[in-house]
Amino acid sequence: MKNISTFLWFDDQAEEAAAFYTSLFPDSRITRVTRYGEAGPGVPGSVMTVDFVLAGRPYVALNGGPEFTFTEAVSLQVECDDQREVDELWAKLTADGGEPGPCGWLKDRYGFSWQITPRVLLDLVGGEDRARADRVMATMLRMQKLEIQPLLDAAAG
Missing domain, CATH: 3.10.180.10 (2,3-Dihydroxybiphenyl 1,2-Dioxygenase, domain 1)
Known part of the structure; x- marks a missing residue:
């Protein structure tokens, strides 16, 4: 079975939030940052997703815009x-x-x-x-x- 990760939708604070969360707990770190390309929908070069580990568990934060809170x-x-x-x-x-x-x-x-x-x-x-x-x-x-x-x-x- 593949890993199951919790996926968190942010407006545009995914990287900031992941950095904050990983600072709070041991065995936590950011493992990957992906960026939007020319195809969008985000601004090319801006952060799209941040993969991080929080107390040993995987999470993904997405900068998806304000549609969902x-x-x-x-x-x-x-x-x-x-x-x-x-x-x-x-x-x-x-x-x-x-x-x-x-x-x-x-x-x-x-x-x-x-x-x-x-x-x-x-x-x-x-x-x-x-x-x-x-x-x-x-x-x-x-x-x-x-x-x-x-x-x-x-x-x-």
Whole structure:
């Protein structure tokens, strides 16, 4: 089977976005940049696609023009080990025009949605103790950026 890559459509910020994203995560790099030729539809010589690896996974960013924009229907979830990691990614992704959203979701400066999720949350809501999971979920639903200690406090009852 061939690789499956996530394909992201930008207006004209594909290279800038790929450089930003690859600066945030280890095992990330830009692997190829292609340019529009005389056949178009972009300006000859301008960036058409940027292939990049983000935390070991392949992505392609396209400068396709303003016809399509991102929605929350597609997002990337980042599982974080601790509050420091949550805080750092949240700050970087919401900087320069990004927007915080509910329950650990945010939009970055390009309008792309991310879920910055402490790994412990997944364990707390996924366990068999449904009363604990409900307390944690109720606490999480009141947050924007997720805070681990209140989630743990809710789990403890």
